[in-house]
Amino acid sequence: MKVLGIETSCDETAAAVVADGVSILSNQIASQVEIHARYGGIVPEVASRQHILAIIPIVEQAMAEAKATWSDLDGIAVTIGPGLAGSLLVGANVAKAIALAHGLPITGVNHLEGHIYANWLIGRSPDFPVVCLIVSGGHSDLVLMRHHGDYVVLGRTRDDAAGEAFDKAARILGLGYPGGPAIERAARDGTACIQLPRAWLKGTSDFSFSGVKTALLRLVEGGKVSSKADAAASFQEAVIDVLVTKTVAVAKERRVRQILLAGGVAANELLRQRLVANSPIPVVVPEPVLCTDNAAMIAACGYFRFKAGRIDGLDLDVVPSLKMA
Ligand code: KG4
Ligand code: ZN
Numbered sequence: 001m002k003v004l005g006i007e008t009s010c011d012e013t014a015a016a017v018v019a020d021g022v023s024i025l026s027n028q029i030a031s032q033v034e035i036h037a038r039y040g041g042i043v044p045e046v047a048s049r050q051h052i053l054a055i056i057p058i059v060e061q062a063m064a065e066a067k068a069t070w071s072d073l074d075g076i077a078v079t080i081g082p083g084l085a086g087s088l089l090v091g092a093n094v095a096k097a098i099a100l101a102h103g104l105p106i107t108g109v110n111h112l113e114g115h116i117y118a119n120w121l122i123g124r125s126p127d128f129p130v131v132c133l134i135v136s137g138g139h140s141d142l143v144l145m146r147h148h149g150d151y152v153v154l155g156r157t158r159d160d161a162a163g164e165a166f167d168k169a170a171r172i173l174g175l176g177y178p179g180g181p182a183i184e185r186a187a188r189d190g191t192a193c194i195q196l197p198r199a200w201l202k203g204t205s206d207f208s209f210s211g212v213k214t215a216l217l218r219l220v221e222g223g224k225v226s227s228k229a230d231a232a233a234s235f236q237e238a239v240i241d242v243l244v245t246k247t248v249a250v251a252k253e254r255r256v257r258q259i260l261l262a263g264g265v266a267a268n269e270l271l272r273q274r275l276v277a278n279s280p281i282p283v284v285v286p287e288p289v290l291c292t293d294n295a296a297m298i299a300a301c302g303y304f305r306f307k308a309g310r311i312d313g314l315d316l317d318v319v320p321s322l323k324m325a
Helices: 033-037 044-065 085-102 111-120 162-172 179-187 210-221 228-253 269-278 296-307
Strands: 002-007 012-019 023-031 075-081 106-110 130-135 140-147 150-155 258-262
Touching: 002 044, 002 085, 002 296, 012 044, 012 296, 023 044, 033 044, 044 085, 075 085, 075 111, 075 296, 085 106, 106 111, 106 296, 111 130, 111 140, 111 258, 111 296, 130 228, 140 228, 150 228, 162 179, 162 210, 162 228, 179 228, 179 269, 210 228, 228 258, 228 269, 258 269
Parallel strands: 002 075, 075 106, 130 258
Antiparallel strands: 002 012, 012 023, 130 140, 140 150
């Protein structure tokens, strides 16, 4: 079964064809990052206009790379939220138009659920139950997944998401946008020698990253940061320390068989290494290009939704504040 996935929730216009929810036949991504970098962050109006320009060519490229014709497809999966309303609408409307024109079934996918499904695209399918750490620009969620489509959110961020914290810290240090890769690059030349606070929020699986960001800001404003590399390394260490410790704790408590990593921050090499090194439970980590926004993960998730009979009508609409479960 071949599913065309479409993803336009934020600043990547992406389309992919995936077979049986596990084999990537194509994975095309048009990034707007250089356009938004000028403004130091995503400008929603600019993002939706770029999606309109990029979406048709990207879908055509995904179909060509997969050597697929419309009649080879069995369904369309599209991200309907969470994300920017104007951006989501572009993908949703293109998906509905293709579904209508070619008589294909359509299913609306939660972007965060999509991130989890990147873990089905790396050769071997995960063994349930799993705990998944989803760390993106807007979310830091710990989710227990017992079966396909069965999620329990065990913890979430109470303020800044992990990716948002990386982006803000990079801005504080003048390292540019997007902040995650910028902090990671800068940190390679430094050591984590600056003590920054960790919010453990004991007794919960929630996260909070606004404190560490503010502590960094105070140090910079007070002229106490002599090395940006050391500051970046210390910030990265503080955030990853909490993410890894809390994820391993909840995975042990829930006696899961695997830990899955997902979302843009999962592209971070130190986070990947640390989680693997500190977990007695096997850790699954998709390659970085499948951690950041892409449409293959949406197509994979869509396949399992179709299999469960979760087909939407052409009245499918976007839900910018869509929640997990
Ligand atoms: O999942 P994603 O691509 O988009 C959202 O759904 O938000 O995540 C984007 C976030 C950004 O905040 C970005 O700074 C962060 O992921 N990110 C990273 C790295 N690559 C991307 N954070 C830390 N280290 C990285 N290498
Ligand atoms: Zn994402």
